[in-house]
Amino acid sequence: MSVSKPLPHDAARLHVTGAARYVDDIPTPARCLHLAFGLSQVAAGRIKSIDLEAVRHAPGVVGVWEANDLPSDCDCSPSAHDEPMLSGKTIHYFGQPVFLVAATSYLAARKAVKAAEILFETRDAILTIDDALAAESRFEDGPRVWSKGDAGEAIDTAPHRIEGEIEMGGQEHFYLEGQTALAIPQEGGDILVHASTQHPTEIQHKVAHALHLPMHGVRVETRRMGGGFGGKESQGNALAIACAVVAAKTGRPAKMRYDRDDDFMITGKRHDFRIAYRAGFDAEGRVLGVEFVQYARCGWAQDLSLPVADRAMLHADNAYHLPAIRIESHRLRTNTQSATAFRGFGGPQGMLGIERVMDHVAHHLGTDPLAVRRANYYAAAQDVDAGGGPAPRSAQPNAPRDISGPKKDADSTTRGASPTVSQMPGAPQPDRVRAPQHQTTPYGQAVTDFILHAMTDRLERDADYTKRRETIAAWNAQSPVLKRGIALTPVKFGISFTLTHLNQAGALVHVYQDGSIAMNHGGTEMGQGLFQKVAQVAASRFGLSPEAIRITATDTAKVPNTSATAASSGSDLNGMAVKAACDTIRDRMAEHLARLYQTEPGTVRFADGHVHVGDAVLSFGEAATLCYEGRVSLSSTGFYKTPGLQWDRIKGRGRPFFYFAYGAACTEVVVDSLTGEYRILRADILHDCGTSLNPALDIGQIEGGYVQGVGWVTTEELVWDSEGRLRTHAPSTYKIPACSDRPDVFHVALWDGANREDTIYRSKAVGEPPFMLGISALMALSDAISAHGSRYPDLHAPATPERVLSAIQRVRDGD
Amino acid sequence: MRQLAITVNGEVRTADVEDRTLLVEFLREGLGLTGTHVGCDTTQCGACTVIMDGQAVKSCTVLAVMAEGAEVRTIEGLADGDRLHPLQDAFSRHHALQCGFCTPGMIMASLDVIERHGADLDAQTVRHELEGNLCRCTGYHNIVKAVLDAAGRGSPR
Numbered sequence: 001m002s003v004s005k006p007l008p009h010d011a012a013r014l015h016v017t018g019a020a021r022y023v024d025d026i027p028t029p030a031r032c033l034h035l036a037f038g039l040s041q042v043a044a045g046r047i048k049s050i051d052l053e054a055v056r057h058a059p060g061v062v063g064v065w066e067a068n069d070l071p072s073d074c075d076c077s078p079s080a081h082d083e084p085m086l087s088g089k090t091i092h093y094f095g096q097p098v099f100l101v102a103a104t105s106y107l108a109a110r111k112a113v114k115a116a117e118i119l120f121e122t123r124d125a126i127l128t129i130d131d132a133l134a135a136e137s138r139f140e141d142g143p144r145v146w147s148k149g150d151a152g153e154a155i156d157t158a159p160h161r162i163e164g165e166i167e168m169g170g171q172e173h174f175y176l177e178g179q180t181a182l183a184i185p186q187e188g189g190d191i192l193v194h195a196s197t198q199h200p201t202e203i204q205h206k207v208a209h210a211l212h213l214p215m216h217g218v219r220v221e222t223r224r225m226g227g228g229f230g231g232k233e234s235q236g237n238a239l240a241i242a243c244a245v246v247a248a249k250t251g252r253p254a255k256m257r258y259d260r261d262d263d264f265m266i267t268g269k270r271h272d273f274r275i276a277y278r279a280g281f282d283a284e285g286r287v288l289g290v291e292f293v294q295y296a297r298c299g300w301a302q303d304l305s306l307p308v309a310d311r312a313m314l315h316a317d318n319a320y321h322l323p324a325i326r327i328e329s330h331r332l333r334t335n336t337q338s339a340t341a342f343r344g345f346g347g348p349q350g351m352l353g354i355e356r357v358m359d360h361v362a363h364h365l366g367t368d369p370l371a372v373r374r375a376n377y378y379a380a381a382q383d384v385d386a387g388g389g390p391a392p393r394s395a396q397p398n399a400p401r402d403i404s405g406p407k408k409d410a411d412s413t414t415r416g417a418s419p420t421v422s423q424m425p426g427a428p429q430p431d432r433v434r435a436p437q438h439q440t441t442p443y444g445q446a447v448t449d450f451i452l453h454a455m456t457d458r459l460e461r462d463a464d465y466t467k468r469r470e471t472i473a474a475w476n477a478q479s480p481v482l483k484r485g486i487a488l489t490p491v492k493f494g495i496s497f498t499l500t501h502l503n504q505a506g507a508l509v510h511v512y513q514d515g516s517i518a519m520n521h522g523g524t525e526m527g528q529g530l531f532q533k534v535a536q537v538a539a540s541r542f543g544l545s546p547e548a549i550r551i552t553a554t555d556t557a558k559v560p561n562t563s564a565t566a567a568s569s570g571s572d573l574n575g576m577a578v579k580a581a582c583d584t585i586r587d588r589m590a591e592h593l594a595r596l597y598q599t600e601p602g603t604v605r606f607a608d609g610h611v612h613v614g615d616a617v618l619s620f621g622e623a624a625t626l627c628y629e630g631r632v633s634l635s636s637t638g639f640y641k642t643p644g645l646q647w648d649r650i651k652g653r654g655r656p657f658f659y660f661a662y663g664a665a666c667t668e669v670v671v672d673s674l675t676g677e678y679r680i681l682r683a684d685i686l687h688d689c690g691t692s693l694n695p696a697l698d699i700g701q702i703e704g705g706y707v708q709g710v711g712w713v714t715t716e717e718l719v720w721d722s723e724g725r726l727r728t729h730a731p732s733t734y735k736i737p738a739c740s741d742r743p744d745v746f747h748v749a750l751w752d753g754a755n756r757e758d759t760i761y762r763s764k765a766v767g768e769p770p771f772m773l774g775i776s777a778l779m780a781l782s783d784a785i786s787a788h789g790s791r792y793p794d795l796h797a798p799a800t801p802e803r804v805l806s807a808i809q810r811v812r813d814g815d
Numbered sequence: 816m817r818q819l820a821i822t823v824n825g826e827v828r829t830a831d832v833e834d835r836t837l838l839v840e841f842l843r844e845g846l847g848l849t850g851t852h853v854g855c856d857t858t859q860c861g862a863c864t865v866i867m868d869g870q871a872v873k874s875c876t877v878l879a880v881m882a883e884g885a886e887v888r889t890i891e892g893l894a895d896g897d898r899l900h901p902l903q904d905a906f907s908r909h910h911a912l913q914c915g916f917c918t919p920g921m922i923m924a925s926l927d928v929i930e931r932h933g934a935d936l937d938a939q940t941v942r943h944e945l946e947g948n949l950c951r952c953t954g955y956h957n958i959v960k961a962v963l964d965a966a967g968r969g970s971p972r
């Protein structure tokens with residue numbers, strides 16, 4: 001069987017020979033136009049005057065458009081219909097597209113843009129969390145609040161208390177391939193769009209809306225992306241719409257690729273957060289009550305900020321059973337790029353909040369942070385029915401009204417969409433067996449699959465944590481300048497889209513008469529190896545090797561109404577949909593062959609490239625030919641929807657997740673107290689992928705996720721100046737991890753254990769969870785800094801050398 | 816505009832270019848060799864790395880006219896027909912790629928590293944030498960493994 005094999009990425013050969021095609025590599029069609037946006041040079045205000053004459057007359061320019069020249073508002077928003085493609089008179093952020101230029105070459109378009117003369121009338125921009133709070137500038141009409149028990153009371157009566165605050169910066173996706181789209185006009189006014197996107201259906205919907213076409217008039221194709229990480233869930237909409245509008249207006253193909261600086265200036269990034277906390281605990285560090293106030297800086301438009309902020313709340317517990325908790329979440333509107341999806345989707349921010357609390361509690365008690373973490377873990381999974389318990393449905397006091405309700409032209413296939421009826425409070429609940437022995441999350445989901453006790457034990461052993469901790473303490477005692485630190489932190493990440501209806505997928509499988517197979521599904525390939533994993537599933541169903549399967553580009557004309565490839569859900573959903581399609585065809589084949597050979601369909605076996613029917617053994621190709629000649633349909637769609645989900649985001653109650661994925665990482669660092677610079681010396685990771693569909697691809701996701709997570713908490717710093725201009729808009733000033741930053745010693749192992757839920761071959765999703773393993777690096781830095789004195793370091797993220805240095809100073813100056 | 820002759824992957828290729836045309840544009844748009852990618856346009860990501868007269872260069876920062884008469888080698892010229900170059904094979908086997916966008920530049924830069932260091936190549940050197948080639952997906956671990964393997968130095972894990 002081809003599942004569980006560590007096969008290389010399906011396009012590996014194409015990649016190493018340079019033959020793999022990205023959108024910009026598609027041979028440029030004749031007469032193709034190249035597009036560029038002219039960007040706002042202020043963060044907030046109005047356009048006093050705009051003179052684009054020089055732009056119009058610049059060499060090579062074919063057309064120039066301002067907002068009111070467009071066929072519609074060309075809305076780019078995946079949620080609230082609040083993102084016109086071009087600004088019009090009102091400016092919301094520095095870098096906002098104001099006008100669009102089409103020219104005969106990429107360079108001509110970019111040069112022409114510079115000739116614009118625009119006078120802006122500025123007003124005070126709302127840039128920071130504090131600005132937004134002062135101005136009451138927010139999405140939704142007030143903070144969202146979820147709670148369980150009486151956290152205030154529990155904290156006030158606890159033997160020990162701490163309080164504090166952690167700031168965590170945003171993060172630029174820095175997909176190596178920048179945003180790109182190409183639109184080609186078709187007959188009858190139809191449009192074909194090639195887009196580097198995680199969400200072809202969304203592009204289809206937005207382009208159709210912009211051009212007043214039905215969705216069937218727009219076809220979107222995505223073969224692959226050069227990285228996505230969430231940055232291509234909604235941020236590619238503007239380019240695709242611009243190309244489609246120009247193609248429709250001029251009848252010529254149109255292509256747009258943001259240059260790297262524009263990509264930084266225009267597109268949204270990870271939300272930066274501030275999380276204030278207060279916790280009460282006992283002498284063992286067991287948290288009795290905790291309160292969080294989460295402030296999310298969402299930027300100028302709503303985009304996916306509500307579900308991102310929800311997910312931050314949903315991960316405020318991480319791996320810990322918190323008997324009393326109150327989470328208050330503020331979604332703040334600022335004059336900056338509209339923050340968007342990024343691997344983890346708010347989960348990392350929420351999780352960092354509670355990890356910070358654990359670290360702070362341990363420091364307060366003078367104990368090993370790992371002991372505190374363990375003391376707070378959820379109870380271990382028992383060998384009981386793995387079904388999730390039903391949601392307790394206590395009324396929520398003061399829950400604000402949801403004003404994110406259905407908007408005109410609402411696109412229900414995005415994560416920014418509003419919940420459907422089945423997800424609304426009061427909708428019929430699926431019957432489920434109650435498993436009262438399980439502890440529940442702050443939102444009432446029973447934790448039935450908790451395996452972190454055993455995983456932590458094993459990682460502690462494999463990484464030799466306890467002994468190294470002692471060695472480090474001894475080493476630090478005689479090393480005045482360099483200090484080492486170590487931390488072991490867990491991850492529990494909820495798998496499913498929290499907008500329940502997105503948890504569906506479709507597939508299309510064709511078996512040709514020669515036995516070769518073409519497979520298509522709604523997921524997109526961005527490097528994660530989804531296509532290969534799903535091909536392995538298809539191959540296994542037919543007893544073939546994966547080479548027998550041709551994986552074709554994601555295409556809205558083949559599989560409609562797809563969800564974004566996001567929320568780590570790609571293989572879970574699409575794998576199941578492909579399996580369903582394959583099984584339908586297999587059953588038809590088995591039935592026909594059984595009839596021919598006068599045996600039972602149930603005895604027909606597909607294995608080793610052959611079909612075994614009674615005593616006969618046919619090659620798969622022969623079997624396909626026989627079925628074709630017998631007039632058996634060899635093509636099928638497949639469909640899957642995740643069972644058992646039910647979620648009320650206003651109350652914060654229900655079962656939003658099908659299951660949890662787990663992991664743990666142990667990181668050791670060394671810090672130079674003279675400069676604040678540091679290195680990661682060693683990282684050990686143990687991660688849970690259920691029964692891995694492809695261990696090599698999964699390990700790749702874990703390594704890459706960890707390094708990206710470490711980047712988020714260490715070197716990746718976004719800096720806006722007082723005018724709201726992003727100052728770190730290129731790799732020269734924005735530092736993602738480089739090859740030399742990789743840990744000196746790096747061990748990654750997979751936890752061996754099947755998913756308790758009935759997922760595709762009992763595997764688990766792996767896209768996002770490993771990102772949060774990177775948090776261990778921040779905690780290790782905190783540990784190293786703590787060696788300089790008795791005060792708590794209060795280290796913020798990203799812990800750049802400057803921040804580390806000032807934390808060292810604080811710790812030294814402390815008591 | 817002027818006519819330019821550059822030897823690319825062993826073949827003399829000519830094209831009319833403007834003085835300001837970059838080598839990467841010459842390769843991608845002039846010759847259709849789209850395996851050389853553009854990741855940053857500003858000499859920082861390494862996605863556009865090619866070999867020019869035996870040296871790794873970032874082709875987004877070389878003018879095509881500077882390559883006049885030079886020998887340029889791109890990712891497309893690495894395999895011997897159907898037989899992959901050992902580096903290509905190692906990148907594929909060691910899962911040293913995910914989205915693959917950095918891969919051609921990474922391989923061309925590694926080719927140069929291996930050539931310069933030969934038998935002295937170790938993990939530390941590879942990590943240092945590849946600092947100018949960014950990868951956002953893999954975390955670099957498998958890239959280093961692949962380069963060492965191709966150089967015949969085994970794997971560090």
Ligand code: FES
Pocket residue numbers: 852853854855856857858859860861862863864873874875876
């Ligand atoms: S594109 Fe040349 S170095 Fe990035």
Ligand code: FES
Pocket residue numbers: 176226227527911912913914915916917918949950951952953
């Ligand atoms: S594999 Fe995606 S950037 Fe390296």
